[in-house]
Amino acid sequence: MDKMNSTTTEIKENEFLKNLPQKQYDDIIQSGIQKILKPKSILFRQGEAANRCYLIKKGHLKLTKLSEQGKEVIIRYLSDGELTAAVAVLNNKEYPLTAESIETTEVIGWDKSTLIRMMKNMPDIAINALSVVLERLDNVQNRYMELCTQRVEQRVARTLLRLIKTSGLKTSGGICIDIPLSRQNIADYTGATVFTVSRILSSWEKLGWIKSEREKITIVDAHALVIFADKIE
Amino acid sequence: MDKMNSTTTEIKENEFLKNLPQKQYDDIIQSGIQKILKPKSILFRQGEAANRCYLIKKGHLKLTKLSEQGKEVIIRYLSDGELTAAVAVLNNKEYPLTAESIETTEVIGWDKSTLIRMMKNMPDIAINALSVVLERLDNVQNRYMELCTQRVEQRVARTLLRLIKTSGLKTSGGICIDIPLSRQNIADYTGATVFTVSRILSSWEKLGWIKSEREKITIVDAHALVIFADKIE
DNA sequence: CGCTCTATTGATAAACCTCAAATACAGTGG
DNA sequence: CCACTGTATTTGAGGTTTATCAATAGAGCG
16 A cells, blocks of 8 residues: 555655545545745734645644734644644634744645535545544643643643654754754743743753753653653642 | 424534434434433543543533643533534544533433444534534633633633623523532633632622622623723733 | 844742631531 | 531632743854
8 A cells, every 4th residue: 555656745644644545545635735835934824714724744833823912822833744724624714823834844735625525525534634633632632731730840841742752853862852942932832931941941951851952952861851741749 | 494303302503413404414313322411420531432422402511631630620611512522433532531510411422333424424424523623622722822821810701701602691680600610610610729719709799790609600790801801911 | 243033040029829717608417 | 497517618828930021141144
């Protein structure tokens, strides 16, 4: 089952397109629109009419929401093989958040009408999409709970651990998070401030748990972080 | 299109079963399992194998997650016409949270195999389920953002306003929230403590915005609350 | 080398939690 | 009807976490 030969570029194994017959898979890829994003460009913006949904072929997206106070909250980072903006399947919806590439990123997009047609003809697509959204819901609910019950330090620890799962790169000095990630980003992701995050990372660096440079973090002692993240006081 | 005659009991117009031909609608209701829950009984528990999903016919459910520290976090209140545990569609998943009735509640449930069959035969069902889950995701993401950017007072205000939308009952003295709702519940729902919530509600009562009794809140001046909830500092 | 963006650090203050104790209330059994 | 019990709520004092603000240092870029 080598699906790769039938497309011009490789797509990572993913939840949305899993378990499909070769022919359906090819059809879907054919009906999608390829797009290459330069770093820091906007794929779609919160509030725009949601008319297309996207699968990431390569790169990373940052999904954010802007609060009424003008503060940016990071909802999620997405990487290769992840789907976003499934809301485009439904009628007259707006994108609930903004998607921005944080490096050169390739995506494949489908229009609303194409999506609906695909889902009606191939119910597995709809079930797969459901699966993707359910996973996303679970993730946000867990983070909602963490935000309700944990201190900033623990939330930051868990955030770093989550990031190395999707975007970790093994190096000699530890596991590096392979996306540009500022203190501000971590703050926006964990519901904290740059200052608090900076203090926390500094203290962990002193302990030898991490190494940090400008917009770059390497986890030296992941085990220590796991223990810390799971600690119950 | 009177769908009610074909079933023994009435089901509120809802997202999951909308836009279906009469025959499909009837089939679905037929294949469901009716259940009546006494107050404070558990429909399903976080961690159990998710083998059934439910639609609420009448009553209210409280969806909670238990944190590692043993603190209960309320994820959502559900009322008539709402679907829950869509995760049961997927293979080998556990319920990510616990569903408890807060009064006598009637539900209709479908087994995993029935759900899959229904979705494969009638793709609209899958699309409807997707729509339900997307709405849920949007809701939690919004509350995640609020938790990141707003103070407890504003979150409580918004929570009360959300609750009167789904469970509000107009009375002579204002809009009453028609479910037993303790200070502790509000605290668990907003990521605060009973004490802080109690202080906030007391101050609002002094201002004449609300009236409160044991496990019962009536919003007297909804407009004042809206202004307060939207206030940007 | 200046400019801008990121990060650090300290001092201070605000928001909110923790704990203790008192009060109110509903239901129960006598 | 009343005392009793268990829960819900309120209030105060004190402490912790974390935000805010200000000032400085460092890194990258034209």
